[in-house]
Amino acid sequence: MTYMEATAGQSIDAPGTTPAKRRAYVTEGPKMVDFLVANGIKMRRCPWWPDYYDDRPGGSVPGRTIVADLFNSNELGGWRDRLEPNFLGNVPAYHYEGFEIGLAKTSWKGKTEMLKVGMRMIMAKLTGKRWVTAGGALQGRMLQASLAAGVDLRVNSKVTSFISDESGAVKGVVTQKDGKPWRVGADLGVLVNAGGFSHNQEMRDKYQPGTSAKWTAATAGSTGEMILEMMKIGAAIGQMEEMVGNQMSIPPGKENQGNGVALGELAGGQMHYAKPHSIVVDQSGVRYMNEGGSYMEFCQNMLTRDKIVPAVPSWWIGDQRGRDNYHGGNPPKAWLDSGFIKRDRTIVGLAGQIGINPAVLRKTIDTYNDGARKGIDAEFGRGNRAYDNWLGDFHRKDGSHTLGPIETGPFYAAPVVPGDVGTYGGVVTDENARVLRQDGSVIEGLYATGISTASVMGRIYPGAGSSVGPSFVFGYIAAKHAAHLGNQGDS
Structure with missing residues (x-):
């Protein structure tokens, strides 16, 4: 606690x-x-x-x-x-x-x-x-x-709406069977766990401007329609601006595949950007955050920075030593030929390729290198947390686990976008997972969990599983609560 x-x-x-x-x-x-x-x-x-x-x-x-x-x-x-x-x-x-x-x-x-x-x-x-x-x-x-356990699992049965009685209590859902509407009654309640809205660009434009459905690694079913349906029957919403950000460098043609990290050809991006011998800069060539830590915070920082200085995309900057040790060595020829990854034997030449003032990028790298050689990031504190170091090279014997100077040519740059593995806002629920109206009253018979809801973690991602953990826990809570009411004969 x-x-x-x-x-x-x-x-x-x-x-x-x-x-x-x-x-x-x-x-x-x-x-x-x-x-x-x-x-x-x-x-x-x-x-x-x-x-x-x-x-x-x-x-x-x-x-x-x-x-x-x-x-x-x-x-x-x-x-x-x-x-x-x-x-x-x-x-x-x-x-x-x-x-x-x-x-x-x-x-x-x-x-x-x-x-x-x-x-x-x-x-x-x-x-x-x-x-x-x-x-x-x-x-x-x-x-x-x-x-x-004998659960009746129905696939290809998209829910289109809720069934409510005259008091507004939810009593079931309308789904589809054999291509026709099919009403399913619920004695104890309806539990919604239908994902977020990562693949709904219209909702993203409304609640998360500057982000793209092309950058998500969320499952294709995260289209937000059940959040909208709950809103239609009065559900309050919250934290819709938030997403489980996951910084990504996405090669051409790899959008929406969840494996777009160019740096090491792995899904997600968190560990690659915290490895030694690399930093992330905005489009002016200035470093603006700790590249380690929470992937959600990384993308929050990027979107916040973009309101002041263009930072979507930002640029990952690294050297050959870093690529050889942590990022799969030389990048595929197709990525270099397409211009997706930039490479140059000098920092000045690399800056020219990505449209950044060479003097600014040189100063940024020199400042970072001075601290990296001392094992200290005086600007943003990278390496001060155990998690930063775990994302770096935690077996390294000399120097920092996450800091390393960018000094061994050739040098590389790759675009970084604020991708995601799911959204983090949705309907507001209480401690029993019951969906609430704007005035705080309960929509009887309607429960929700997972990223169909506004997260119990608020606007932060405290640790691994901060989406799936609450999804399971509040699903468990909802089932116990509904069963208790059923045993009392109240529902």
């Missing part, structure tokens, strides 16, 4: 987070995990994944992230191919192993992890297993448990 209050609790004008909701999250979260484990969902605690603001009161350096065990999707039988493709494909690696593998050029631990994952891949081939990891593993295990 100390950490929640030092992060989410500091959000301003964020109706999705209240002391009661934050306490419900902390109190019910462990119970929800116990419930999942008791129902056969195999999970594990990550050995090391620092809180994103570990320097704040209550922050944890080891972290508190849990993930699903690797899952053999063949166990789903005919349902296997209904899983969304995983961003790591069928590579059987946990997130934290992936971070180690990213350091294979500079550490024996990274090489060992690469060998271990490689052996898993070989064994999978020999045994016919089809491993999925990360969100795919969690989804696969949840789907398997749901099928085993």
Whole structure:
């Protein structure tokens, strides 16, 4: 709770987070995990994944992230191919192993992890297993448990509206069956967990100007229609300007694929921009933030900066040493030929290619280099948090884990945009996950969770899983609340 209050609790004008909701999250979260484990969902605690603001009161350096065990999707039988493709494909690696593998050029631990994952891949081939990891593993295990419990799962059944009685209470939904409207009644309530609006450019233009649906890695179903439907029956909304930002460099033709990070050909971008020997500058050539830390804050900084100085896109600037050690070596020839990645043997030449005053870029790099050689970022404090260093090269023996001078030519530049892995605003709910009206009254029978709601984390991303964690916890809370009312005969 100390950490929640030092992060989410500091959000301003964020109706999705209240002391009661934050306490419900902390109190019910462990119970929800116990419930999942008791129902056969195999999970594990990550050995090391620092809180994103570990320097704040209550922050944890080891972290508190849990993930699903690797899952053999063949166990789903005919349902296997209904899983969304995983961003790591069928590579059987946990997130934290992936971070180690990213350091294979500079550490024996990274090489060992690469060998271990490689052996898993070989064994999978020999045994016919089809491993999925990360969100795919969690989804696969949840789907398997749901099928085993006899849940009636209906695909291709888009909900178009809610059914309400004369008092305004929600009593069901209108969906589709065989291409025709189909009404489904609900005795205990309706729970909406339909994603956000990352793929709805009209909603983005209204609530998140300057962002693009082409830059999202969110699932294709995040089109926002259920948020709009809840608004039609009086639901209040909040925090619609916020998204789970995920800085990206997207090669031509890779939009909306979630794997657009040019620097290391990996999904997402957070760890690449915090590696030694690189910085991010705006279009004037000035560095304006700590490139480490929360990916959500990174993109908030970019959009805020863009209101003062053009910063969308910004430019990632790095040198050959950094590319060789952390970003896959020389970039593909097609990226260089297309101009997506710029390369030059001098900083002056690179500045000319990206339209920046060479003197300004040279001064920015010199200032950064002076601090990097001392292991100190006096401007923005990169490396002051455990999380910054974890994103860098945490096996590095000499100097900073995240800072390194940009001095070994040739030099590189790549455009960086404020992408996302989901939006962070939606309908306002209470501590029981009930959807609220603008006046604070409850829309009876209507519950919501996940990124269809205004986040309990407010305007901040305190740690890994700050979207999926609340989605699960408040889904669990909603089910218990509705079942309790049902047992009382009140609904």
